Amino acid sequence: MVPVTGPGNRLDPWINAYASRARGMTASEIRALFAVASRPEVVSLAGGMPYVSALNLDALADTVSDLVRNQGAYALQYGSGQGDITLRDQIGEVMAEVGINAHPDDIVVTTGSQMALDLVTRVFCDPGDAVFVEAPSYVGALGVFRAYECTVIHVPMDDQGLQPGALDEAITAARLRGLRPKMIYTIPSFHNPAGITQGPARRHEILSVAQRNGLLLLEDDPYGLLGFDDVGFGDKPPRAIRADDADGVVYLGSFSKTIASGLRVGWAVAPHGVREKLVLAAEAAVLCPSNYAQMTISSYLSTQPWRQQIKVFTETYRERRDALLNALDQHMPVGTTWTTPAGGFYSWLTLPEGLDATAMLPRAIAALVAYVPGTGFYVDGSGRQHMRLSYCYPEPDRITEGVRRLAGVIEDELQLSHTFGTSHTLTRPEGPATPAPDLQ
Numbered sequence: 275m276v277p278v279t280g281p282g283n284r285l286d287p288w289i290n291a292y293a294s295r296a297r298g299m300t301a302s303e304i305r306a307l308f309a310v311a312s313r314p315e316v317v318s319l320a321g322g323m324p325y326v327s328a329l330n331l332d333a334l335a336d337t338v339s340d341l342v343r344n345q346g347a348y349a350l351q352y353g354s355g356q357g358d359i360t361l362r363d364q365i366g367e368v369m370a371e372v373g374i375n376a377h378p379d380d381i382v383v384t385t386g387s388q389m390a391l392d393l394v395t396r397v398f399c400d401p402g403d404a405v406f407v408e409a410p411s412y413v414g415a416l417g418v419f420r421a422y423e424c425t426v427i428h429v430p431m432d433d434q435g436l437q438p439g440a441l442d443e444a445i446t447a448a449r450l451r452g453l454r455p456k457m458i459y460t461i462p463s464f465h466n467p468a469g470i471t472q473g474p475a476r477r478h479e480i481l482s483v484a485q486r487n488g489l490l491l492l493e494d495d496p497y498g499l500l501g502f503d504d505v506g507f508g509d510k511p512p513r514a515i516r517a518d519d520a521d522g523v524v525y526l527g528s529f530s531k532t533i534a535s536g537l538r539v540g541w542a543v544a545p546h547g548v549r550e551k552l553v554l555a556a557e558a559a560v561l562c563p564s565n566y567a568q569m570t571i572s573s574y575l576s577t578q579p580w581r582q583q584i585k586v587f588t589e590t591y592r593e594r595r596d597a598l599l600n601a602l603d604q605h606m607p608v609g610t611t612w613t614t615p616a617g618g619f620y621s622w623l624t625l626p627e628g629l630d631a632t633a634m635l636p637r638a639i640a641a642l643v644a645y646v647p648g649t650g651f652y653v654d655g656s657g658r659q660h661m662r663l664s665y666c667y668p669e670p671d672r673i674t675e676g677v678r679r680l681a682g683v684i685e686d687e688l689q690l691s692h693t694f695g696t697s698h699t700l701t702r703p704e705g706p707a708t709p710a711p712d713l714q
């Protein structure tokens with residue numbers, strides 16, 4: 275078949291036929307990495323895969339088998355576009371842990387919270403609309419915003435997360451540029467990739483910036499129940515921003531990290547009117563989320579000790595976080611810094627001045643350690659001096675070994691940069707994020 279809009283190229287003859295929004299759809303560096311980093315000899319500190327082996331798989335197998343045997347005809351049928359009512363009730367119970375009191379009517383179940391990100395953006399954003407995100411921000415959200423042709427504006431973080439003053443200024447500056455500010459996207463707890471958590475005061479400040487400017491706040495919280503240390507909320511999980519403003523905040527949650535990512539069950543809880551639109555958008559996208567997956571989660575929640583399981587996950591990740599931090603302390607050369615995550619999966623590392631994590635990646639892979647270069651978490655090519663380290667998946671001794679290898683690579687880079695004056699990596703032009711050439 276000959277493409278209607280004229281020849282593209284040999285690899286993709288349809289290239290000239292794509293909608294303009296497809297231009298924003300480019301492969302993330304994480305995807306390019308997976309092929310190489312999944313070789314067993316490589317210690318991967320790259321992907322953020324939950325450690326599902328910590329689940330009680332026998333118990334889950336019994337749950338699934340009972341479900342199919344006893345309720346199969348319903349579980350294997352199409353369901354409602356908004357999601358299973360029993361599960362929505364249970365999601366209300368899960369969200370009570372972060373202080374949210376939501377009616378099941380206001381919850382929309384989605385295929386992972388990734389789909390909820392897509393639905394909210396689809397419903398709110400026209401091409402060009404400005405979306406304010408942390409610098410750095412979650413790669414999957416950036417992919418969605420790009421796909422809907424949003425203008426993504428990064429706002430700096432400090433050790434309390436997104437900076438409210440800078441956010442306010444960025445919104446004003448965007449208006450002056452003639453842009454239409456639409457929403458603020460934030461990951462307040464155990465940030466991916468920065469490993470930072472907003473304390474109570476910071477959350478209030480961010481919320482008041484959103485309210486003052488009349489912008490929707492999109493609160494993404496897949497890690498909120500996976501905290502190790504007190505970050506200002508006592509022995510409770512961080513209180514969601516949505517708990518203090520049910521009309522101005524859309525909250526996204528997920529069972530990917532607290533039960534199993536492969537089941538692909540997440541949700542959005544939205545102001546009443548917004549919820550209606552989200553359901554219609556969900557129906558247009560998938561008709562309904564998987565009934566089978568939802569009922570598996572629902573049965574699991576009603577028959578298994580899920581709070582206890584979250585404790586098991588949290589202790590597993592705490593041990594791995596400690597292994598990472600100890601190894602970093604022990605091995606990293608002077609001038610390297612990193613964040614201390616109080617929960618979640620990630621630490622954000624800053625290389626010594628002049629080094630470039632994107633350029634260094636092929637040499638790290640050759641030394642059998644992988645990470646995600648910081649550039650993947652920005653839309654504008656920033657982040658070269660940074661990398662994301664995930665400690666969620668490898669065993670602690672592998673993490674230690676991975677950090678030892680990585681420190682060796684950084685030492686070598688420093689030697690090179692001393693030998694050649696400024697680092698060879700410094701001369702690289704700034705530009706949009708692209709995977710390292712040998713990983714494409």
Ligand code: PMP
Pocket residue numbers: 322385386387388389412414461466494496527528529530535539540
């Ligand atoms: N938001 C953030 C911040 C994430 O880290 C992830 C998963 N890496 C997601 C959303 C998507 O999660 P899921 O679709 O598995 O619920």
